[in-house]
Amino acid sequence: MGQLLTKWIYFKVMGWKMEGRFPSLPKYIVAVVPHTSWFDFFIGLMVRSISGESINFVGKKELFGPLTGWFFKALGGAPIDRTGNRGTVDAFAAVFDSQEKFRLAIAPEGTRKKVNQLKTGFYHIAKRLHIPIVPVSFDYGNKRVIIHPLFSPTPDEKGDIETLTSIFKGVRGYSSEKSF
Numbered sequence: 001m002g003q004l005l006t007k008w009i010y011f012k013v014m015g016w017k018m019e020g021r022f023p024s025l026p027k028y029i030v031a032v033v034p035h036t037s038w039f040d041f042f043i044g045l046m047v048r049s050i051s052g053e054s055i056n057f058v059g060k061k062e063l064f065g066p067l068t069g070w071f072f073k074a075l076g077g078a079p080i081d082r083t084g085n086r087g088t089v090d091a092f093a094a095v096f097d098s099q100e101k102f103r104l105a106i107a108p109e110g111t112r113k114k115v116n117q118l119k120t121g122f123y124h125i126a127k128r129l130h131i132p133i134v135p136v137s138f139d140y141g142n143k144r145v146i147i148h149p150l151f152s153p154t155p156d157e158k159g160d161i162e163t164l165t166s167i168f169k170g171v172r173g174y175s176s177e178k179s180f
Contacts, residue, residue, distance in 0.1 A: 002049075003049050009046070016043075016145065017143065018047060018146075018147070019147065020146055020148060020149070022053040022147055023134065024053070027102050027131045028104075028132045028134055028150070029103075029106060029134065030104060030105040030136055031133050031135050031136065031164065032105055033107065033135070033136075033138070034137075034138065034172075034173035036173030036175040037173065037174035037175055040107075040174065043138055044105060048076070054101065056076045056104055057076060057077050057104065057105050058079070058104065059072060059080065060079070061079035089125055092125045093125065093128055096125075096129055096131075104125070106122045108122045108123075118168075120157070123161065127157075132150040132151060132152045132153075133150070133152075135148040135151060135168070137167070140172050140173055141172030146171075151164060
């Protein structure tokens with residue numbers, strides 16, 4: 001979908017707003033909260049188109065087979081291989097290391113179900129690779145996407161997670177009863 005058409009649908013038809021901007025850094029984690037519906041994927045695609053920045057995602061390597069691989073790669077996807085002795089953080093690090101420019105969109109909740117705390121994998125990936133996190137709120141209650149300022153992990157993991165959690169508290173997702 002062209003950027004002009006996407007802007008028209010997002011801003012005029014749907015009546016949404018977008019606050020903030022993605023940085024032009026080559027690598028970072030885009031932590032999107034809350035993730036309560038499959039519809040979030042389409043909002044994310046629209047935001048990516050409007051911003052003009054390449055934002056990626058990962059999927060299990062089986063999704064990137066001969067029949068569907070072209071489609072997921074065209075959308076910015078990259079296969080992740082978690083076989084062998086490689087842990088999840090190592091697998092993500094390998095994907096980042098293989099790319100010159102990679103911005104990973106990830107849902108820190110890890111599910112579309114109701115959760116009360118974020119999973120920390122996204123944080124550990126950012127910390128291991130020495131890259132920042134861009135917190136992004138999908139606020140369906142106010143029809144807006146907020147791209148928050150860059151957050152760089154510190155040695156204080158507990159404090160960092162509390163800070164990131166506070167950014168997302170009270171933001172209503174598509175399914176408000178599942179919101180973070």
